[in-house]
Amino acid sequence: MNALARNPADRVVVVGGGVAGLATALRLAPRPVTLVSAEPLGLGTATGWAQGGIAAALGADDAPELHVADTLAAGAGLSERDVALRVAAAGPGLIAWLVALGVPFDRGAGGALALGLEAAHCRRRIVRSGGDATGARVLEGLVRAVQAAPSVEVVAARVTDLLRDGNGAVAGVVCERDGAGFRIPARAVVLATGGVGALYAATTNPRGATGRGLALAARAGATLRDMEFVQFHPTAIAAGADPMPLATEALRGEGARLVDEQGAPVMAGVDGGDLAPRDVVARGIFQALARGRTVFLDTREALGDRVAARFPTVAALCARVGIDPARQAIPVRPAAHYHMGGVKVDARGASSVPGLYACGEVASTGLHGANRLASNSLLEALAFAGFIADGLEAAPAGPVHPAGPSARAEIDHAALRALMEARVGVVRDAAGIREAVARLAPVAETNDAALTALLVARSALGRQESRGAHWRSDFGGQQAPRHSEITLGALAETLPAAEALS
Ligand SMILES: Cc1cc2nc3c(=O)[nH]c(=O)nc-3n(C[C@H](O)[C@H](O)[C@H](O)COP(=O)(O)OP(=O)(O)OC[C@H]3O[C@@H](n4cnc5c(N)ncnc54)[C@H](O)[C@@H]3O)c2cc1C
Incomplete structure (x- = not known):
């Protein structure tokens, strides 16, 4: 009997087939999970391309507190210590979990895990597989485990909307496959849809990394945090x-x-x-x-x-x-390359909207702050998969309706990528960002990629300082550290002013 037939009222929908989605689906076992992925498992993920490795304080000379110190230093004042400590402390156990799933990490002559050194880490703590093929090997191991898990059903489809019940809680997804739409009701939805790199002309991310999960969350009313921080x-x-x-x-x-x-x-x-x-x-x-x-x-x-x-x-x-x-x-x-910002989540991965969770690059957990420490993102996804599974509670789904108008109008994607590259790129200033905001605003209502790009641009306009990955040529100094937060409602209120400035 498959997961859908066994207990539909208890089902959790996980959206995304990268490390975050696969690990969350496995951690939720034996609860029934429907994992929805836009591409066949194993394809179209940033996870499969990770070259460096996974950071974990495993060495005799290392400790989670040292890993925390490096994470906070990289985060430029915006990483949260308690989050960093929980994630760093989980690291060694998560590597053991992956080993038990059969991920063949590189080992030294005595058989112990080989630990690599990366920039801004004070100790050797990077666990690798196949030299620079860590992501591919981790993905293979997780996909194998998901395919063998009786509690997980995999659906190949693109999620285009979130469903909400009468109380406003997220209660399922609307999917599209081969031009046909269908709904999957659920008691909770975990977004694990990855990053935003494909909004830029020059990117290392897969083509699908247009931040659609962020637009879905925003349209459902979720708070997004630190969206301006793109590494x-x-x-x-x-x-x-x-x-x-x-x-x-x-x-x-x-x-x-x-x-x-x-x-x-x-x-x-x-x-x-x-x-x-x-x-x-x-x-x-x-x-x-x-x-x-x-x-x-x-x-x-x-x-x-x-x-x-x-x-x-x-x-x-x-x-x-x-x-x-x-x-x-x-x-x-x-x-x-990497988006530090995302759906603001708490210690159990829950967003500001009941029933909606986020894991992996789409989430803003407070770990990375203004800049991600190398090899901390696979670790964060693995850690929060467990935190979500441990903390997930949700009301059974009642009658549902889509969260917002479906946002699938066609836009010139190449022009959007060129705009983001030129105006909201490595070095930014108010005039350029305002131009981006003014050009994105008219199309954001009907297109998810444009909405996500607009949320990044609007947040970048608001941060009048240079911090971490956000570099403003017109604001070299720094203000007191603070997170930025944005919702769809708050964005709409600022737009007329921003457009008038363009
Ligand atoms: C080249 C490269 C090298 C990297 N190296 C490292 C490294 O060494 N160490 C490290 O820690 N991090 C590294 N990173 C970052 C890390 O790989 C990612 O942050 C991490 O893999 C993100 O995992 P994820 O599961 O959140 O997203 P992804 O792995 O990108 O998966 C996203 C999934 O969501 C699906 N999806 C998206 N939208 C929808 C939708 N609407 N409906 C259905 N499905 C959807 C996609 O198809 C995909 O399956 C690297 C990134 C890149 C690009």
Whole structure:
């Protein structure tokens, strides 16, 4: 008997087939779960592309408190200590859970887990699989477990709306498959729909990462937090592919250097040089490109022929775009990579709307603050999957209706991506952001990608300071740390003024 037939009133719908959705579905067992994914399991996720690894305080010289300190430092005043501590403390147990599911993590000579070092971590604590293939291996393990789980039913469809009951609680989803719509009522919905990178012309994210889950949550009345914080990875491979393949930061950790077309170091004179924090390097490269230089990541001297064995994923991605990193420098540029902001959730992953939860990149848990510490996002998704399963309670579903008007009007997606890249990108100012707001506002009501982009832009306009990944060329200083929050209602109130300013 499948999950739907056994106990429909108790069903939880999980939207998304990445680490967050799969782990939540497994953690909820034996409660019946319908996992809805826009693409077949294993495809279309950022999870499968994760190269670095998963941070966990496993070393003899490490402790969750040290991991917390690094997380708070990266978060630039907006990471929350209690959240960071809960997530860091869960890390070792989560790695053990993945090992039990059969994920083959890399091990040292004695059989212990091999722990890698990444920028801004004070200890070796990055757990990897297949060198730089961690995401793919984790995804494989989770998909296998979900396919074997009797409590999980998988539905291939795109969620286009949330259902709400008479009290305003979220009570199911509206799906679309092959042009046909259908509803799945549920006692709770967990959004695990990933990030927003595909709203930008240059991105490392899959095409589907347009932040639709954020628009669904906003239309249902949920509060979104810190939407302006988009992390740009400094070294996406600039060789014509879209999405852009990633050249992991670990390459610079192994001595690869950022140089221009003359071979001159790009990060010369900047504190930390090539190993400066991610946002600093992204801005350094952005400014070099703006001055007409071309930027390369040169692995030839540091790694030479070893690059293929040490970084097989990067070597394969380079080969696909005709680059041999053992002989040629890799052209790179910053690209939208990770969204720190999202649906504001509490300690059990619950949003401000009853019955609606969020996990993974779509959520704002308070962990990442203004800047994510490398390898903390897979960890956060795994940790909150457990917190949601432990805390999930919801009323049985009553009569339901869609949360808001269906938002599927066609827009020029390439133009939207170019606009976000140019006006709400690595370096922003009021004039540019206002232009983005004015152009997005008229189409946001009828298109989810435009609504999410508008929420990012409007939040960026409101943060009149430079903090973490949000860099305003017109506001270099910092104010007292504060989160930004936005709802659809609050957005609508600000729009006439913002448009008038354009
Ligand atoms: C190239 C790259 C490298 C990275 N490296 C690392 C790393 O080393 N360590 C680390 O911790 N993090 C890394 N990250 C970040 C990390 O991979 C992501 O933050 C994380 O995988 C997000 O997981 P998720 O489950 O939230 O979203 P995803 O894995 O993106 O999954 C989202 C899912 O939602 C589905 N979906 C979306 N909208 C709908 C809808 N409307 N209806 C139905 N389904 C929908 C998608 O089809 C997909 O199945 C990397 C990211 C990238 C892009």
